[in-house]
Amino acid sequence: MIPSSFDYVVPQSLQEAFSILRESDGEGKVLAGGHSLIPLMKLRFARPSILVDISKIEGLSKVEENDDFIEIGAMCSHALVAYSNLVKENSPLVAHVAAQIGDAAIRHRGTIGGSICHGDPASDIAGALFATSAVLVIAGPNGKREMKVEDFFVGFLETALDPEEILIGIKLPKKLGRYSFEKLQRRSIDWAIVAVALNKVEDTLGVGLVNLGPTPAGFSLSLSRSEDTAALLEKFRDIAAGLTPPSDIFGSSQYRKVMAEVLFSRALSNLV
Amino acid sequence: MQIKLRVNGKSLDFDVEPRLLLVELIRDHVKLKGTNIGCDTTSCGACTVLINGISAKSCTVLAVQADGCEITTIEGIGTVEKLHPMQEAFYKHHGLQCGFCTPGMIMAGISLATELENPESDEIRLGIEGNLCRCTGYNNIVEAIKTGLAEMKQLAKNANIESHFDRKEIH
Ligand SMILES: Cc1cc2nc3c(=O)[nH]c(=O)nc-3n(C[C@H](O)[C@H](O)[C@H](O)COP(=O)(O)OP(=O)(O)OC[C@H]3O[C@@H](n4cnc5c(N)ncnc54)[C@H](O)[C@@H]3O)c2cc1C
Ligand code: FES
Ligand code: FES
Numbered sequence: 472m473i474p475s476s477f478d479y480v481v482p483q484s485l486q487e488a489f490s491i492l493r494e495s496d497g498e499g500k501v502l503a504g505g506h507s508l509i510p511l512m513k514l515r516f517a518r519p520s521i522l523v524d525i526s527k528i529e530g531l532s533k534v535e536e537n538d539d540f541i542e543i544g545a546m547c548s549h550a551l552v553a554y555s556n557l558v559k560e561n562s563p564l565v566a567h568v569a570a571q572i573g574d575a576a577i578r579h580r581g582t583i584g585g586s587i588c589h590g591d592p593a594s595d596i597a598g599a600l601f602a603t604s605a606v607l608v609i610a611g612p613n614g615k616r617e618m619k620v621e622d623f624f625v626g627f628l629e630t631a632l633d634p635e636e637i638l639i640g641i642k643l644p645k646k647l648g649r650y651s652f653e654k655l656q657r658r659s660i661d662w663a664i665v666a667v668a669l670n671k672v673e674d675t676l677g678v679g680l681v682n683l684g685p686t687p688a689g690f691s692l693s694l695s696r697s698e699d700t701a702a703l704l705e706k707f708r709d710i711a712a713g714l715t716p717p718s719d720i721f722g723s724s725q726y727r728k729v730m731a732e733v734l735f736s737r738a739l740s741n742l743v
Numbered sequence: 744m745q746i747k748l749r750v751n752g753k754s755l756d757f758d759v760e761p762r763l764l765l766v767e768l769i770r771d772h773v774k775l776k777g778t779n780i781g782c783d784t785t786s787c788g789a790c791t792v793l794i795n796g797i798s799a800k801s802c803t804v805l806a807v808q809a810d811g812c813e814i815t816t817i818e819g820i821g822t823v824e825k826l827h828p829m830q831e832a833f834y835k836h837h838g839l840q841c842g843f844c845t846p847g848m849i850m851a852g853i854s855l856a857t858e859l860e861n862p863e864s865d866e867i868r869l870g871i872e873g874n875l876c877r878c879t880g881y882n883n884i885v886e887a888i889k890t891g892l893a894e895m896k897q898l899a900k901n902a903n904i905e906s907h908f909d910r911k912e913i914h
Binding site for chain 2: 472473474475476477478479481502505506509510512513522524526550554573574575576577579580658659660
């Protein structure tokens with residue numbers, strides 16, 4: 472399958488990328504790993520006039536440590552996130568989830584930034600970011616802004632990014648606790664039919680929901696000491712009742728809701 | 744657009760449309776037909792090549808994205824007289840039948856050397872989860888990759904090369 476024609480540029484700096492995006496008048500698109508965008512372009516569901524490949528912009532492909540958080544550059548591949556010692560030590564859920572995306576070759580090319588900016592409700596890593604209360608660092612022609620992950624997804628494949636903005640990093644709080652990730656899939660390379668990510672830090676349980684609505688989602692529950700699994704499950708059931716998961720050949724909306732509950736209770740008993 | 748890449752150690756210049764896929768560059772421009780196209784949707788792994796030493800599905804990479812990179816295909820790893828240890832292992836363990844998946848399987852297997860040190864069979868199975876084989880039932884492929892990786896490790900050790908097992912190289 473052959474995409475329709477487009478121009479291709481490789482800016483060396485963010486400023487250069489912003490001005491190319493501005494000149495493209497909304498017809499240009501950022502290219503990261505290309506593992507969501509290129510398949511869409513081959514099917515001609517996406518026909519950008521120009522691709523702005525951000526892989527050569529300095530500083531976007533590394534993980535950095537600060538006092539209370541680590542920051543993962545948007546262009547870090549899933550493999551890099553999965554193997555990074557900084558991520559494994561400070562936000563192990565995110566490394567654990569990155570290692571389960573697609574297959575080895577996809578993890579070499581696909582990036583954490585692309586996984587988020589694509590806005591796919593089935594993005595595993597987005598679920599992990601909800602569970603860990605991540606903050607996204609966004610750069611644009613007028614400077615930088617930060618946004619909580621829960622404010623980022625506005626609709627199906629739609630995010631709060633302006634056309635000229637670029638996601639540059641993901642900040643993860645350095646808070647260790649217990650975590651788990653349960654992903655229901657037919658074959659091991661597949662996207663999640665449904666997945667649930669949990670991150671328990673002190674008396675808060677961060678929950679990430681994958682493919683349970685038009686966007687990635689999540690919430691947190693505060694855990695009182697007396698709370699047992701049945702009570703938590705009850706709370707989860709209440710919240711799940713309000714979700715609107717998709718129906719497709721892999722399962723109906725109702726099936727996904729039921730499986731979300733099953734995965735949630737599995738995830739609770741599998742916390743490591 | 745002008746691009747320059749090294750394919751199997753040879754520096755080559757091309758003038759290509761940005762929409763040309765890497766697999767098409769390899770098959771139709773460099774005329775190396777060992778890299779196959781199976782699904783054309785990033786699912787089957789028949790098009791797996793190494794980009795700077797790690798596996799990628801070349802049906803989902805633009806040739807222009809590989810500008811300046813080192814590409815290794817099945818034709819670049821061994822010769823008929825002297826097979827690559829991974830090829831030798833596939834031969835020894837009968838890791839193929841029709842052979843369509845084999846170039847991709849071998850490249851994926853070689854790439855695993857950068858990720859797994861002494862892999863168990865289950866880890867190898869997960870490592871090739873993106874490579875489909877319609878013929879063998881996988882058992883012989885898993886055995887072959889296990890042997891191939893052990894052989895590669897031994898060779899690297901003999902030559903004092905650590906880099907094959909350096910995870911930091913993964914990007
Ligand atoms: C066969 C297959 C199986 C997969 N399985 C899974 C899976 O199990 N789980 C999962 O989560 N994912 C899966 N993926 C998707 C994979 O994780 C992709 O890598 C990811 O969704 C997109 O990342 P990318 O770097 O390739 O982005 P691209 O495809 O390059 O970009 C995606 C979108 O985001 C925009 N964009 C990218 N980076 C930025 C940025 N920094 N700032 C602003 N906009 C940006 C682009 O303009 C584009 O619209 C799979 C993909 C394939 C092909
Ligand atoms: S042809 Fe590329 S993965 Fe199937
Ligand atoms: S040997 Fe025929 S597809 Fe694998």
